Amino acid sequence: MRLAGQEIAVVGAGIGGLAAATALAQRRAHVHVYERAPRLTEAGAGLQVAPNGVAVLEALGLRNAAEASASHPEAVELFDHRSGGLPVARVPLGSDAVARYGRPYWHLHRADLLDLLRAGAEEAGATLHLGAGVEAAAPRGETVALTLAGGATAEADIVVAADGVRSALRARHVASSPPRFARHVAWRGTVPAERAPAELVRPHVRVTMGHGRHLVTYPLRAGSLVNFVAVEEREAWTAEGWSHPDDPGHLRRAFAGWGGAAGALLDAVDSCFLWGLFDHAPLPRWVDGRIALLGDACHPMLPFLAQGATMALEDAWVLADCLDGADDPRAGLVAYESARRGRATRVQRAAAGSGRLYHLGPVLSGPAHAVLRTVAAVAPRHLASRFDWIFGEDVTTTG
Ligand SMILES: Cc1cc2nc3c(=O)[nH]c(=O)nc-3n(C[C@H](O)[C@H](O)[C@H](O)COP(=O)(O)OP(=O)(O)OC[C@H]3O[C@@H](n4cnc5c(N)ncnc54)[C@H](O)[C@@H]3O)c2cc1C
Numbered sequence: 001m002r003l004a005g006q007e008i009a010v011v012g013a014g015i016g017g018l019a020a021a022t023a024l025a026q027r028r029a030h031v032h033v034y035e036r037a038p039r040l041t042e043a044g045a046g047l048q049v050a051p052n053g054v055a056v057l058e059a060l061g062l063r064n065a066a067e068a069s070a071s072h073p074e075a076v077e078l079f080d081h082r083s084g085g086l087p088v089a090r091v092p093l094g095s096d097a098v099a100r101y102g103r104p105y106w107h108l109h110r111a112d113l114l115d116l117l118r119a120g121a122e123e124a125g126a127t128l129h130l131g132a133g134v135e136a137a138a139p140r141g142e143t144v145a146l147t148l149a150g151g152a153t154a155e156a157d158i159v160v161a162a163d164g165v166r167s168a169l170r171a172r173h174v175a176s177s178p179p180r181f182a183r184h185v186a187w188r189g190t191v192p193a194e195r196a197p198a199e200l201v202r203p204h205v206r207v208t209m210g211h212g213r214h215l216v217t218y219p220l221r222a223g224s225l226v227n228f229v230a231v232e233e234r235e236a237w238t239a240e241g242w243s244h245p246d247d248p249g250h251l252r253r254a255f256a257g258w259g260g261a262a263g264a265l266l267d268a269v270d271s272c273f274l275w276g277l278f279d280h281a282p283l284p285r286w287v288d289g290r291i292a293l294l295g296d297a298c299h300p301m302l303p304f305l306a307q308g309a310t311m312a313l314e315d316a317w318v319l320a321d322c323l324d325g326a327d328d329p330r331a332g333l334v335a336y337e338s339a340r341r342g343r344a345t346r347v348q349r350a351a352a353g354s355g356r357l358y359h360l361g362p363v364l365s366g367p368a369h370a371v372l373r374t375v376a377a378v379a380p381r382h383l384a385s386r387f388d389w390i391f392g393e394d395v396t397t398t399g
Helices: 015-026 051-059 063-069 094-101 110-123 168-173 248-254 260-267 308-324 329-358 362-378 380-385
Strands: 007-011 030-035 046-049 075-080 089-092 106-109 127-130 134-140 143-148 153-156 158-161 180-192 205-210 213-220 225-233 243-246 272-279 291-293
Touching (some): 007 134, 015 308, 046 051, 046 110, 046 308, 051 063, 051 094, 063 106, 063 110, 089 094, 089 362, 089 380, 094 380, 106 213, 110 127, 158 168, 168 291, 180 248, 205 329, 213 260, 225 248, 225 260, 248 260, 248 272, 308 329
Parallel strands (some): 007 030, 007 158, 030 127, 158 291
Antiparallel strands (some): 075 089, 134 143, 143 153, 180 225, 180 272, 205 213
16 A cells, blocks of 8 residues: 555645545555635536546445435437427436446536545545635655645645636646637526426436527426536637626527427526636646646536546546555655546547537538438447447456
8 A cells, every 4th residue: 555644735626635634544555635715616507427437436436325316317318499398319328338338327416426526535634724725835855834814834646636617726737738628618507397398307317409509408406406407609708717607688688589398498497507617628638747647627528428536536536546555655656647638638529529520510410310310320329339439347356
């Protein structure tokens, strides 16, 4: 157990930071998590956790707790917003996902996942410091000195920068280029089930496609809420920051003319947040000596494959595994980077490609949807197989 007794500072208590803290502390490292926010909150309600993410939660001993609050979608259904009630294609999940990947596909409320990761980290012995923004990390021989907001200091053998897409530690230690606006915005929120069209409360993910926009909906918390993410292409992001509460009227205007269940759901929205979607080009390296990036800090991706948080879960497991198997922390971090960078980069690129398919214009969408319909009718499992390389990976056994 080479991690035992190592002092590790994790910067950021998002899904990636808390999962890393849990995995590291379970291997008897001394872990301190520094979170800038005064309390843990998650704007935007829903999160899809594919079987590759469930594998990590299971290995961390959190599967039962997560399963208790998870919803279990039976399929992803793709609709064209103009074509009414019939799906363009259907990718089975439910028992098909279990048969195919050995584990289920879940929907979780983000707050529920954060709560259980926090409990897992604290139970394993990690200490969480809230309202503790990290301003700088300076290598000092065999350790790294941290400076916190307000002037407090701390020291660690290893620093894990899980501080999100605007990672200050990434900018200072790995790549100074700022995140770029990915020319998409997303409105996120929930609608109480009793105000949502009944067909959107069914345990399914529904993706409704249109020119330059799409809407994803699925039920959460035992069908009491319908989660929505409404994405629109946009040339520029001019707001301060990267998310703000928005007037639902703007959302409805962006999707004007959409009828059916999608339109009815948007009519029922009475509060939402608008997010600018930011990413950056794949990084050539994730590690600087004893400092390593994790999650959105190193591979932010467009949400079109719902894999960003799941990739952070995978990172967390592999990081702990590589450090535990190495003689020297630096070698462990290099092994982590080489185990993870190729896969995360491939998923980043694939996520961007999915968005293009959802947003086709009237000329291309007709033929493209006809092909999808045919494939879905003739070889329904073929569509699902496109995701095998993502969902079928179990980093807890392949490391
Ligand atoms: C619309 C949308 C839908 C999505 N849907 C899915 C989905 O269904 N499934 C999925 O897997 N992924 C999804 N994602 C992606 C997912 O939300 C992110 O990939 C994931 O939350 C990243 O987690 P993280 O821990 O790396 O970073 P973050 O969640 O950004 O956490 C970073 C933490 O670091 C803290 N921090 C920042 N700077 C400092 C500092 N200097 N000192 C201390 N603390 C600091 C922040 O306060 C924050 O708590 C979606 C994303 C979007 C935008």
